[in-house]
Amino acid sequence: MIRNADLHCHSIVSDGTLEPEALAARAAANGVDLWALTDHDEIAGQQRARAAAHANGMAYLTGTEISITFAETTVHIVGLGFDADDPALAAGLRATRGGREERAREMAAGLAAVGIADAFEGALKYVGNPELISRTHFARFLVETGVCADTSEVFRRFLVEDKPGFVPHRWASLSDAVRWITQAGGIAVIAHPGRYKLTPVQEDALFHEFKQHGGQALEVVTGSHTPAEYGIYADLALAHGLLASRGSDFHSPDESHIDLGTLPALPARLTPVWDALGSRVQYP
Incomplete structure (x- = not known):
């Protein structure tokens, strides 16, 4: 049982x-x-x-x-x-999985436009499988670099609809x-x-x-x-x-x-x- x-x-x-x-x-x-x-x-x-x-x-x-x-x-x-x-x-x-890298590069470009550089490369450090790069990996990078206090703040400020790093897929x-x-x-x-x-x-x-x-x-x-x-x-x-x-x-x-x-x-x-x-x- x-x-x-x-x-x-x-x-x-x-x-x-x-x-x-x-x-x-x-x-x-x-x-x-x-x-x-x-x-x-x-x-x-x-x-x-x-x-x-x-x-x-x-x-x-x-x-x-x-x-x-x-x-x-x-x-x-x-x-x-x-x-x-x-x-x-x-x-x-x-x-x-195939469309994730292109989407991730667009997300990084959106973040770069508001002064957050090298986000794609930063997110890659947290990816066990590069084919599966996602918003979560970007969030961990932004916490590590001190842009946000935690991943919840990253999503609210940057990674949801109408925010700089949001790209639909x-x-x-x-x-x-x-x-x-x-x-x-x-x-x-x-x-x-x-x-x-x-x-x-x-x-x-x-x-x-x-x-x-x-x-x-x-x-x-x-x-x-x-x-x-x-x-x-x-x-x-x-x-x-x-x-x-x-x-x-x-x-x-x-x-x-x-x-x-x-x-x-x-x-x-x-x-x-x-x-x-x-x-x-x-x-x-």
């Missing part, structure tokens, strides 16, 4: 600060018994994560978090329990992401829905289209949600007939508000996504 599942976190392979092995040890120390590493648009850390999970006595699910564009908003779709060797999934993720479509995951044998999950600035009509459309494309689950209990939002999205999962997922969205000991494995349990009225992934769970 799964008691403590954490199915959303990031390693240095994308925009986290810890190696997969360190994440696994931290999760196990906090009582996690089912874990998934869900690096952004990347599955290169999966073999290491699975081996580390098993070495620490945890069951493992393959994972990734795919960036998509929906209603002119960047939305994240987590994939769980897929075949990590699936060629169509690998090709789709590779294509999604056209990601994969919702149908693409769900298809890559499901055709590889996994289950697609809408990650941290409370984070998106969607109207109620847009959010309803997201859930309906997601289901139409074969999506099956919603992240209900997550480090990106408030306790009140746990209840809101539990109700919406039931209303839309979606399974429920749970994950800290942990990135770094110094930056994340919630540690691995420390979230409250899913509400009892929900069906956990791992119940539908029984055959895909990899046990030690």
Whole structure:
């Protein structure tokens, strides 16, 4: 019986600060018994994560978090329990990563225009995988150089819409992401829905289209949600007939508000996504 599942976190392979092995040890120390590493648009850390999970006595699910564009908003779709060797999934993720460097150079140019020089090179120092350079890496550079006190301040002042370093990116479509995951044998999950600035009509459309494309689950209990939002999205999962997922969205000991494995349990009225992934769970 799964008691403590954490199915959303990031390693240095994308925009986290810890190696997969360190994440696994931290999760196990906090009582996690089912874990998934869900690096952004990347599955290169999966073999290491699975081996580390098993070495620490945890069951493992393959994972990734795919960036998509929906209603002119960047939305994240987590994939769980897929075949990590699936060629169509690998090709789709590779294509999604492809536009990141060009976007990053445009961000650096915007920052240079307001007096912050060499931001692209500075951000690269924090990137474990250069294909996955992101706003988070720029934020760490601006904190290191004393421009801002913390990464939250960087985002507010420089990296959100209408600020100097913001550059939108056209990601994969919702149908693409769900298809890559499901055709590889996994289950697609809408990650941290409370984070998106969607109207109620847009959010309803997201859930309906997601289901139409074969999506099956919603992240209900997550480090990106408030306790009140746990209840809101539990109700919406039931209303839309979606399974429920749970994950800290942990990135770094110094930056994340919630540690691995420390979230409250899913509400009892929900069906956990791992119940539908029984055959895909990899046990030690």
